[in-house]
């Protein structure tokens with residue numbers, strides 16, 4: 136199924152309104168999801184709608200929530216999302232952080248108890264658009280943990296993404312490194328499982344400790360786990376994200392004494408910095424331009440695969456999918472249709 140992104144935005148916003156969101160919230164969440172599809176990250180796009188529908192019905196996702204301010208001391212703030220749509224709460228918290236960083240040079244905020252915040256890179260892009268740099272650490276502290284620590288064979292953490300965004304210049308687009316700390320996104324394992332396919336080697340471990348390419352190890356007993364990327368280094372980064380986003384930001388980690396039956400819950404610790412407070416902006420821009428050009432001029436090992444910089448694959452996907460439409464697999468399309476019907480909305484109608 137290939138669908139134009141504008142139509143997909145409209146239909147997604149209509150579905151979210153049918154599911155209880157006011158128009159502005161429905162549009163914000165729909166734009167975020169479709170932008171994730173456009174950027175090539177289908178695991179964080181409209182395929183999440185059936186999960187959202189389940190969580191709405193279970194009461195673990197609450198529409199029309201504004202972030203509650205826990206504290207605000209100028210350049211530090213903590214927000215509680217009250218299980219509202221993370222895409223709205225995190226975006227609003229970033230509006231505050233951008234204003235505070237412009238005023239004070241730096242802003243730090245903690246986000247607690249938000250439902251899924253989606254593609255973290257979108258918040259980095261928000262900062263970069265304002266000429267600021269940002270660093271984001273995210274944890275997921277509800278649901279069964281599916282990523283094992285290095286040397287482990289049991290799930291203990293989530294896919295804990297980390298995003299670092301450097302603003303662009305007149306010549307260079309922003310550099311957005313936005314990545315899960317697991318070898319593979321859970322959404323990609325789910326899609327492979329639904330389609331009866333295997334996943335890539337060195338991504339999963341079975342309950343007996345042996346490597347496997349069978350996505351069923353996440354969905355059938357006895358459970359296996361997803362491996363962290365980069366062995367001990369990726370595991371270390373995942374654990375740091377858990378501690379910063381879960382302990383330091385105050386929403387709680389995924390340690391077993393905390394409740395895990397709250398649908399999808401993200402915590403995030405964000406730091407936004409005005410680079411002009413550190414070095415002359417024209418120097419910074421010249422160095423960014425020169426360094427990125429230097430990277431991209433590297434001779435590729437395989438001539439058909441040029442050297443890219445973080446954020447570039449998403450820009451390439453965005454241009455292609457905006458022009459050609461977004462491909463949605465049959466299982467996902469059917470599941471979205473079912474979720475929509477459960478709110479009395481025909482997703483496939485126009």
Ligand code: NAD
Pocket residue numbers: 176179251252253254255256273274275294295296298311312313314315316319320401442443444445446447448449
């Ligand atoms: P990925 O592996 O596709 O990309 C990771 C990063 O590497 C990106 O910044 C990308 O631009 C860069 N990259 C990719 N290929 C490159 C190349 N050839 N050269 C240079 N840079 C390159 O992403 P992922 O780890 O699968 O994460 C997917 C998305 O899932 C992210 O947007 C992340 O925020 C999101 N996510 C969200 C949650 C949540 O709980 N909200 C959890 C996990 C992941």
